[in-house]
Amino acid sequence: MKKISKKVLILAENLEVNRTSSGLRSNKQILLYERYFKDVEVLTTTPQDQFKQLVNVKYNYIDTTNINLGFLNKIPKIKAIPAYLYGFNLKNLKTIKLWQENIVNILNKHNKDLIVVLATGISHLPSMAMIKVERKLYGKYLQFIHDPYPVSCYPTPYKIKKNRIEQILFKKFRCVVNKADILSYPSLELQKWMQNHYGSQLENKSIIQHHIGLNKNELESILTDYNSKNTIKLNQGLNVTHTGTLIGHREPRILFKVFNEFLKNNPEAKDVMYINVIGKVTNFWSSLKATSQNIKIFEKRISYSESLDIQKQSDVLFTIEPVTDVSPIMHGKMADYFTYEKPILALTSKKSENARLLGYDYALCIENGNEKELYKALELIYCKYINNTIFELNVSHDKRKVVFPENWIEALLNKLN
Structure with a gap:
């Protein structure tokens, strides 16, 4: 298949293949975007020495290790205020702002036809950053929804009570799904589940992209230990x-x-x-x-x-x-x-x-x-x-x-x- 001449910017929160399932999932998706698109750029908060980069992909790193939280953040009662007011602690709020600044900087320099957001776990920081990124700066925005969000939207036995923070996160994520041009799910049942929470009107912008199945040879370019020796031996039988x-x-x-x-x-x-x-x-x-x-x-x-x-x-x-x-x-x-x-x-x-x-x-x-x-x-x-x-x-x-x-x-x- 001839590569598609669209410019893609991927916001990948985690890219550690051997440490997190989200890191593996995101690397697989980047691998396919590189396979099918001519121009792929990645923005991530994962240090580049913690994952293997693809040769034809440009990677940009957001350094969150030096975020200054101030001395007041060491006082428990004061530390809890940002989450109570905004749904996120101070570090996450500052990280979201860093995402916004870096996204806008890239978009001001390069036109992008498609922005793809790949979040991790129950974090969704780059997703939240996209809420305030102006539409005129990009073509289309695809939000990949790997799990229910927030946790109060999970099914039993995972779900928790919809407290104040969960209510704030729910409202913020409603802004995310409403703003996205495309909602991608790895599961049809998950799509239905999320529409039960956020509205059936989302169906028209939704697609199913199941988690990607690739053999080990296809994954060689993202596996840091492709030729390592195995440490586990199974029994005969x-x-x-x-x-x-x-x-x-x-x-x-x-x-x-x-x-x-x-x-x-x-x-x-x-x-x-x-x-x-x-x-x-x-x-x-x-x-x-x-x-x-x-x-x-x-x-x-x-x-x-x-x-x-x-x-x-x-x-x-x-x-x-x-x-x-x-x-x-x-x-x-x-x-x-x-x-x-x-x-x-x-x-x-x-x-x-x-x-x-x-x-x-x-x-x-x-x-x-x-x-x-x-x-x-x-x-x-x-x-x-x-x-x-x-x-x-x-x-x-x-x-x-x-x-x-x-x-x-x-x-x-x-x-x-």
Whole structure:
């Protein structure tokens, strides 16, 4: 595909690939913008020695390390005043102003056809900065919404009470979504969820750009440790693996319990089948594995590059969401999982993006908390493996292609043209 002759400015809050999921997600998006557009420039608050830059992309750094907060900010009661009045503490307010100044400086020097905002976690500082950037300075503005915002808009069990600060943040983010020309979501369920909070009128400016699935070779230009040696070795046999932390409400205790029950009823499986968690697990849930030698938890931090290798080596990949009625979020690891032609065990809710993508009738898509169905799924995985037919559980190409770059750029071009 011929590169598009539009000038793009990307506001990327975090670009640390091996430390945060948002850093990885943003680097992947920058990689694709560089692939499809002739002129790409990035503005970030991540120091340039903490990530790998693409050769054909210009990077600009906003230094927030020397922000002067003043001596009054050391007094707790005074320190709390800015957040109470404006929704953000003093440092974040000054950081937002720095974003505004740097954005305007770039736009005054160079015409940009498209501004793309990639926020991190529950921060959205560059998103807030865009509220006061004049429309006449740029062509179109795309806001990527990776999760519900603010936290009071999250579904149970994550949501918190809508206190004064949350109300302020909600009003500010309403300004963001109203000002943006394009709202990009990694999940159709998330789009619906946010429209329930901010209004159905947003549908006309919304697109779905699922998290991007790229193989390791395609990611070489952003992986700082592409050729590093792996530190984790999986057991010989049937490996059912989760890469990433399992803390908070995303608990594996039901999986551990049902798996131990399955091994008790099928002792021959003990020599074959293993559950691997590559990442930190809450201590209480980690202790539950003591009842089985077939549950392996590797809490040592590894690189994203190594996690991709482990996914490739595994026979089945699994993901866990909270026990809840609805889960609109698509986690980035699903895009990684979809790059492989493998079975995916998804412990999710009936109304979730994972269930929608995998198909509600997919044999390994299980409502989290349904022990009976989970037992059947583990039994099915084991039987298929023993009979050398586990490939029959692979997620189909038609379902996996939603994370392919071709779909990502097609969704964007439909709004740009």
